[in-house]
Amino acid sequence: MKMYSCMLTLLLLMSVQRGDVYxxxxxxxxxxxxxxxxxxxxxxxxxxxxxxxxxxxHKTLPxxxxxYVRRYMKExxxxxxxxxxxxxxxxxxxxIIDLTPAxxxxxxxxxSGVVPVKVLVMKVGPCKTYKCxxxxxxxxxxxxx
Numbered sequence: 001m002k003m004y005s006c007m008l009t010l011l012l013l014m015s016v017q018r019g020d021v022y023x024x025x026x027x028x029x030x031x032x033x034x035x036x037x038x039x040x041x042x043x044x045x046x047x048x049x050x051x052x053x054x055x056x057x058h059k060t061l062p063x064x065x066x067x068y069v070r071r072y073m074k075e076x077x078x079x080x081x082x083x084x085x086x087x088x089x090x091x092x093x094x095x096i097i098d099l100t101p102a103x104x105x106x107x108x109x110x111x112s113g114v115v116p117v118k119v120l121v122m123k124v125g126p127c128k129t130y131k132c133x134x135x136x137x138x139x140x141x142x143x144x145x
Contacts, residue, residue, distance in 0.1 A: 016061060016124050024096035026069065026117040028104035029057070029089070043087040050100070057087035057098035064125025069097065070118045071107040081106035085125060 030037045030051045041049045045063040056067065065085040070078055081103045090098040097119055099107070109115045 016065070016121060018121055018124055020121040022096050022119040024117065024119075025094050025114050026071070026097045026099060026107070026109070026119075027090055027092070027095050027114045028099045028101055028109060031101050031104075031110070045086045047086050049087075052102050053100060054081060054083045054103050054106075055086045055100050056083035056103060057089035058085050058096070058119075059088060059090075061085045061121070062125040065121060066123040066125075067097070068120040068122050069099065069103065069107065070120070071109065071115050072118070079107045082122065 030039075030049055037049055039049060039051060043049050044057075056069075058065075058067070061067070063085055066082060067085065068080065068082050070080050072078055081099070083097075083099060083103050087098070090096075095114065097117065099109075101110070104110050107115065107117070
């Protein structure tokens, strides 16, 4: 069973293209009350978690993928942010992306926690696995130690 789920994940990763759109719910992780992840903790990509960076977790998008996240508002203009995929998750049914607190603030979702969003792939990242990503840091010359 595990082999089939790995193969399915690889097929999904290989089919990602710029302009792909995902619609669902977004949540955020790493806030002050979240005990599951703390600043400096290692993420799936090998980088350390920093709640002040515009990063996100997605189940299948390659590490380093840049996404544009749009929150639909009932009243007023919609809110937008961009983020780089550096982690895996969310693992709760119905959620498509987990943002860091910096992204959650831009989408004004700190108090609500879960909001409806549309995620647009702007640039597909170079790596599907941690080993590849470790060799190709995506921004600001950050290096994995």
